[in-house]
Amino acid sequence: MRKQTICVQGGWEPRKGEPRVVPIYQSTTFKYETSEQMADLFDLKASGYFYTRLQNPTNDAVAAKICALEGGVAAMLTSSGQAANFYALLNICSAGDHFVSSSSLYGGTYNLFAVTMKKLGIEVTFIDVDASEEDIAKAFRPNTKALFGEAIANPAMTVLDIEKFARVAHSQGVPLIVDNTFPTPLNCSPFEWGADIVTHSTSKYMDGHATAVGGAIVDSGNFDWMKYGDKFPGLTTPDDSYHGLVYAETFGKGAYITKATAQLMRDLGSIQSPQNAFLLNIGLETLHLRMERHCSNALKVAQFLKDHPRVAWVRYPALKGDKYYDLAQKYMPRGTCGVLTFGLKGGRDESIGFIDSLKFVSIVTHVADARSSVLHPASHTHRQLTDQQLAQAGVAPDLIRLSVGIEDADDILDDLRQALSR
Numbered sequence: 111m112r113k114q115t116i117c118v119q120g121g122w123e124p125r126k127g128e129p130r131v132v133p134i135y136q137s138t139t140f141k142y143e144t145s146e147q148m149a150d151l152f153d154l155k156a157s158g159y160f161y162t163r164l165q166n167p168t169n170d171a172v173a174a175k176i177c178a179l180e181g182g183v184a185a186m187l188t189s190s191g192q193a194a195n196f197y198a199l200l201n202i203c204s205a206g207d208h209f210v211s212s213s214s215l216y217g218g219t220y221n222l223f224a225v226t227m228k229k230l231g232i233e234v235t236f237i238d239v240d241a242s243e244e245d246i247a248k249a250f251r252p253n254t255k256a257l258f259g260e261a262i263a264n265p266a267m268t269v270l271d272i273e274k275f276a277r278v279a280h281s282q283g284v285p286l287i288v289d290n291t292f293p294t295p296l297n298c299s300p301f302e303w304g305a306d307i308v309t310h311s312t313s314k315y316m317d318g319h320a321t322a323v324g325g326a327i328v329d330s331g332n333f334d335w336m337k338y339g340d341k342f343p344g345l346t347t348p349d350d351s352y353h354g355l356v357y358a359e360t361f362g363k364g365a366y367i368t369k370a371t372a373q374l375m376r377d378l379g380s381i382q383s384p385q386n387a388f389l390l391n392i393g394l395e396t397l398h399l400r401m402e403r404h405c406s407n408a409l410k411v412a413q414f415l416k417d418h419p420r421v422a423w424v425r426y427p428a429l430k431g432d433k434y435y436d437l438a439q440k441y442m443p444r445g446t447c448g449v450l451t452f453g454l455k456g457g458r459d460e461s462i463g464f465i466d467s468l469k470f471v472s473i474v475t476h477v478a479d480a481r482s483s484v485l486h487p488a489s490h491t492h493r494q495l496t497d498q499q500l501a502q503a504g505v506a507p508d509l510i511r512l513s514v515g516i517e518d519a520d521d522i523l524d525d526l527r528q529a530l531s532r
């Protein structure tokens with residue numbers, strides 16, 4: 111099936127007399143007939159459901175759809191995008207380990223990496239998203255376990271050179287993890303360019319209606335853990351909590367997601383609720399239609415802003431002349447996403463005055479849902495960062511983040527026009 115069909119039909123194949131729509135298995139637990147059946151599940155000898163903290167049929171159907179959209183071999187849902195990025199790294203990093211990340215990141219991810227993971231003894235080195243291969247490689251240490259970047263960074267709107275990042279990661283014997291939240295698998299396929307693991311905040315375009323916080327991790331199955339066995343002992347040496355099972359030997363290409371489920375989800379428990387997975391699935395059914403409209407509306411808005419005399423600058427990678435236009439054409443030829451950033455002549459105060467004058471384009475922390483919305487990161491999501499950290503994260507003090515929705519483009523332009531005139 112092509113991606114547009116997978117959006118609608120993927121992940122759930124009902125048989126005779128079964129529900130056409132993925133049902134919500136709103137059950138914490140699942141029944142067995144013999145003690146041995148249950149014991150096999152706990153030994154990972156048989157696969158099946160026993161407790162929703164580990165796996166649930168609704169979640170698995172939706173994860174399978176996302177897996178198919180990304181072209182991966184295995185996937186899992188998490189309670190949030192934060193949990194997805196945390197697990198993606200924690201699955202292969204322990205205290206004393208290190209990873210390298212582009213500094214062009216979502217504010218929550220920046221805090222997770224720079225503050226919380228550091229407290230757990232996992233250190234990060236940030237590199238510029240445009241750094242040369244040599245400079246990225248220089249950030250590696252003997253204990254480096256992963257390279258990380260956002261396909262389109264929120265809100266810096268930088269585009270990751272996925273092939274370049276994958277080359278460096280692989281020459282250092284570690285996987286490349288790409289957060290593909292903004293372009294979605296409809297517009298960008300990181301695995302085709304060498305990424306090994308993809309993460310998502312499904313709270314954004316995938317849900318698309320701002321109803322359910324969630325995340326996902328997808329494994330390409332391409333990274334050879336055994337080849338770098340000493341780097342990834344969690345996958346290549348016996349797990350004491352499963353009677354000495356070795357994930358990479360027992361589960362092959364499914365090792366990474368199996369470990370993240372059987373070990374991290376078991377112990378830390380950031381599962382997505384089946385109710386949210388159901389809502390997410392309804393969102394996924396129209397993802398391909400919505401992304402087209404988000405992209406065409408955002409391009410019109412970007413062009414309008416670029417030509418407006420009160421606008422100082424616009425950042426939209428699908429707009430000709432943008433610094434990342436060529437990379438966007440390469441990795442996202444069908445379009446980028448509905449989010450763009452811009453600044454007003456005059457700076458910070460004008461930007462705040464402008465967003466206060468908007469009518470239906472509303473101020474919310476969220477991005478990437480059907481409704482147009484706006485945010486001033488320096489006053490909101492990124493307010494805990496110093497000016498230097500703001501610059502590192504690509505967030506100018508006057509930066510306005512506009513998430514262009516799927517309303518009529520002319521109404522969006524009218525609202526922007528009237529607010530600019532005030």
Ligand SMILES: *Cc1c(COP(=O)(O)O)cnc(C)c1O
Pocket residue numbers: 190191192193216218219260263264289291292310311312313314323324325
């Ligand atoms: C929102 C976002 C996250 C965090 O996701 P939540 O679902 O809010 O936890 C991670 N990465 C990117 C790129 C995001 O936009």
